[in-house]
Amino acid sequence: HRNLAAGAESVSQYLENRPEDRILSVLPLSFDYGLSQLTTAFRVGACAVLMNYLFPRDVIRAVEREKITGLAAVPPLWVQLAQLDWPAGVDEHLRYITNSGGAMPTSTLAALRARSPRTRPYLMYGLTEAFRSTYLPPGEVDRRPDSMGKAIPNAEIMVVREDGTPCAPGEPGELVHRGVHVALGYWNDPEKTAERYKPAPGQPSGLPITEMAVWSGDTVKMDDEGFLYFIGRRDEMIKTSGYRVSPTEVEEVIYATELVTEVAAVGVAHPVLGQAVVLVIYTFEKDESVSEKLMDECKRQLPAFMVPARIIARDEALPRNPNGKIDRKKLAGELAEMFEENPS
Incomplete structure (x- = not known):
């Protein structure tokens, strides 16, 4: 209980939460980041609006309808929200947004800021074992958009x-x-x-x-x-050709093209490379040339050992784990035998 109280105190301090806040809670309460929306609201006497949404559009509508001042989400949801039209004037009451549970693509952050210019973005990093660890103050976002910031208070x-x-x-x-x-x-x-x-x-x-x-x-x-x-997370790093590759670095290049809705880079067992980098993508628009364009962009921006061996296009959104994050382990399991018969 001390951890919950201390976490709420620290988070509400740097988010400058106040009794007048209306915080929209869309994340599972079994997820520490989701539960934090409640404990933070309780700490300052604010209002927490609980929501079990079906479509991302429903979240935007709730922000407008409930005059929400604070919204927290994970990167896959932010990617979806950034592709939608936001109501004019929403930033008159939406004071801040927060991201945790993975790095937000810089292109997604730019799109969100364009849709709600006066809303302050807080980019954060947390551990389930220690609540929240770091945050990047909004004033530093333009200077270092790829940073996870410094330690939270206390x-x-x-x-x-x-x-x-x-x-x-x-x-x-x-x-x-x-x-x-x-x-x-x-x-x-x-x-x-x-x-x-x-x-x-x-x-x-x-x-x-x-x-x-x-x-x-x-x-x-x-x-x-x-x-x-x-x-990178040690258990997610891709070990290929003697190098360690962070999936986030590869995914950042793909998101920047704005050709995909979702992407995940995973390591798949390979008889020669140890692991091969494989991209799994999902896009609303069915364009058979997307994979070719993405491969060309990877070859242009990434060193050879980071270039994907294959790009797999899916007809549906990528699988999620219970916390709303893309389920990399499930994807890697589905592709485990990809190179057994044909490693090229």
């Missing part, structure tokens, strides 16, 4: 090497979160708890009680000013 975020020593600026390392938001562990799962909850780096020896921190498993880097940049 948290300390470190970037460390495998031995726990601090990384130099620009050096990739593991994100470690310490502070009041860190939970005690996983319920009835001591093995998983020991894997993620370890002593916080840099503690003096001889302390009677060791402070535990969350070792995220995510690879990030920090610049000279302390702003953080997401590289």
Whole structure:
């Protein structure tokens, strides 16, 4: 309970929530980011409007009808909302939007800002094990749109090497979160708890009680000013030709073309490469030349080892997990035997 109260206090502080706010809650309450919409509202005495939507258009209509001041969503939903027409004047009451659960494509962010110019975007990063970790202030979005920001109030975020020593600026390392938001562990799962909850780096020896921190498993880097940049989740990194490829980097190139509605880059077992990069795309418009155009763009912008081996076009939206994120594991499972007979 202390974690929930501390998280609500920190988030409501940087979002500047107030009793007059009307926060639209469209994410599952089983998702910590979704539950945060309620706890944040409760913390300041604001109104939380619960919604179980069927179509993305319904969300936009609810924002207008309910005079919503704050809206939180995950990247797949933001991509859909950015492709819709928004009512004129919605930014007269929609004070802010927030994103977590994955990186928002820069082209999607630009489209959202064009549709609601006075609405402030907060780009955030969070861990289920520690509520929320970082946020990028709206005033920094133009300067560093690909940054995940700095630590939220009452948290300390470190970037460390495998031995726990601090990384130099620009050096990739593991994100470690310490502070009041860190939970005690996983319920009835001591093995998983020991894997993620370890002593916080840099503690003096001889302390009677060791402070535990969350070792995220995510690879990030920090610049000279302390702003953080997401590289990839360790369990989602694609290992191809001896390189590690972040799916997000490949997907960013694809979203920037504005040729697709959704895209996911996954690693598929390959007899020569170890894993091959495979793109799965979905687009409203059925254009057989889209895959060819996307491949040309990848070859133009990406190094050879990051260029997809294949592009798979689907006739329906990509599968989601219970939190509304694209289900990469399911997609990878469906494509697991793709290169067994024909690796070329």
